[in-house]
Amino acid sequence: MTSSIIRNPLSRRGFLGAAAAAGAGIGLGPAHAEKPAPDPLITEVQDWNRYLGDGVDKRPYGTPSPFEKHVVRRHVAWLTASPESSVNFTPLHELDGIITPSGLCFERHHGGIAEIDPANHRLMIHGLVEKPLVFTMEDLKRMPRENRIYFLECAANSGMEWRGAQLNGCQFTHGMVHNVMYTGVTLKTLLNEVGLKPNAKWLMLEGADSAGMNRSLPVEKALDDVLIAFGMNGEALRPEQGYPLRAVIPGWEGNLWVKWLRRIEVGDQPWQAREETSKYTDLLADGRSRRFTFYMDAKSVVTNPSPQAPLKHKGRNVLTGIAWSGRGHIERVDVSLDGGRNWRTARIDGPVLEKSLTRFYVDFDWQGEALLIQSRAMDSTGYVQPSKDDLRKVRGVNSIYHNNGIQTWHVRPDGETENVEIG
């Protein structure tokens, strides 16, 4: 059976690294030409062909293969004073499609993960309302619910890059984003239950964690598309994502998506909470700060190749990445391989949804030349993702938040890839 097998012609164009030993340069036609030594992986019985594996009683809740141990969230110890008020990062370069696995969604906490028994959790809504109410989790699950896929991006995503290329890997430069299908009740439904008073203009959302994280939200957004979610990707929220209840504020910065949500107070002005004054404001070059930059503007990044996922083979390759916009859906993504001199329109594949990650691809041929890879997203409002320099002209380099500038990866002739900036 194996005598007519030849190596894949994909290999013909040359190999780099470990793959080079396997058999380059073979495959001139069907069933003739030089024959490689038979591949023992094809001709010999392997252990997994020989022995029974685990049965269906062994894994009530499944986990990834041991060969995927490297696919994990990572944190950067020097970034913050403690891991309880810190962040880790989604391994974007290991993912595909548009759904982020729940176990790999980046975490950002201000007082660690609250571990809450849902039977003991309450959501109180009070303040400028006709009828203040307390909801149990069972109450919420008896109200009409919705399912929506939205991205969540931390305002500080790519924040380290304001002053130039810093972190080597899209997990670290762009990994404070994830994309999840949420299940929950619209906040509008809950506000209709309590009845807003005419002077209700702002809401304060507060978490039950030890930080008591809170943020102010304009009532217009609350009545638009905000969800009070108890589900993610089909099952209950994960503890680090706010179990049993979180706010979902589509298209707006992640800090507003209060986790372990226990209280909503309705008022007539913003609360000026710690997290919207000393933090999550954009410091401009002249020392003034921008307040309430809620929207996450259109952005994209090439996830492969990237510093953690270098090119290993000459010939055919798949470039892929993600794009998103807090103001609508992704209309188009362009990719450059030469630092922005020439652009080609990427192939978008999979669902294109409002305020959701969108997956794009460029299938390309690589012959070992150096590349400067960039991607540039355009959203349904016509907005085009800016260069970092364009952002700096307006915002200076003091900011931490809301950096949606174009990212550049430098692919070297040996396939290794690094984070760079080009003038």
Add this chain to the structure above:
Amino acid sequence: MTSSIIRNPLSRRGFLGAAAAAGAGIGLGPAHAEKPAPDPLITEVQDWNRYLGDGVDKRPYGTPSPFEKHVVRRHVAWLTASPESSVNFTPLHELDGIITPSGLCFERHHGGIAEIDPANHRLMIHGLVEKPLVFTMEDLKRMPRENRIYFLECAANSGMEWRGAQLNGCQFTHGMVHNVMYTGVTLKTLLNEVGLKPNAKWLMLEGADSAGMNRSLPVEKALDDVLIAFGMNGEALRPEQGYPLRAVIPGWEGNLWVKWLRRIEVGDQPWQAREETSKYTDLLADGRSRRFTFYMDAKSVVTNPSPQAPLKHKGRNVLTGIAWSGRGHIERVDVSLDGGRNWRTARIDGPVLEKSLTRFYVDFDWQGEALLIQSRAMDSTGYVQPSKDDLRKVRGVNSIYHNNGIQTWHVRPDGETENVEIG
């Protein structure tokens, strides 16, 4: 702050079971009337408000809350001779939306879970082809890829119910279905690489597990929408779902979706493999068998309420379920609360995709009356899900496979729910 808080009026309509103790019958208006004792969950500081939780360094790959331990796949020991050639079931009654979490996707194995190092995995395509080829996983990941959401249903799903109501819970009656976003290369792309000979009519797909599971597939389907997938729900396939490579045969019975895919042989007729002769054929009343019943016809089930998820509260309630069709998308789902006498059209929420689970809801008021709950799916071809009796008229009761009949749940006045059949 708490003096004006009253219990949720959802509670006013009465409670059943444990919730009854919490405070029924209160809440006559805003900020006055009889005041309940302050809820210590609101007025007192809880442990999770007081202490720092886990930091971002603790959970590189996250798992569900300890309070969700009951949300697991379950198997039924008496159903099969060994757990290595058996099935477990998706806990549909605990899920929402349309994405099945990867750790909860039902498993069906014929020789247990093959544990394969992807570096040592090969896919060989040979037979009636111009150029037989062997692909490594890295080869496959360098070819153009797609992302698609599809349901996978085992042909034997609901099979126990042919002779009447048997298993008490939608996890067991309908839990051999899941819905996942796959990432992979189209089989058409691979067949274009090897070049089909003119007499190529059938493909044989073979797994690398100890069962060497194999099935025959018509070439027309292979060239239509079949994916050779290495990703699910954003990350690598899970071991029990065929890591590192599986076939995705949209809309067709799950047994064809060969896992741990190692070989595709191209021929001019079907292979008559064990799994398509002695198994996965439909035995009719007269002793003849239907061969190659590939399509999974339109089907639906109410997942809540159901025997494992009884009604606990009078008043407002959410009925929800899933519908799917192997021949297109779900056009409409009707729900009856009285055993099919009256039907109402359910609210479909979330994406409606081809050959995908679709989520539906009916928000209803329950005052403790007995209910006979049914759902009936209609797909984009105009096909309407039949009653079990209609199926039996054509197929008899000897079948195991392809039971897509309407399911009935009996909700008793105490809210407990059971699997029944009505004449």
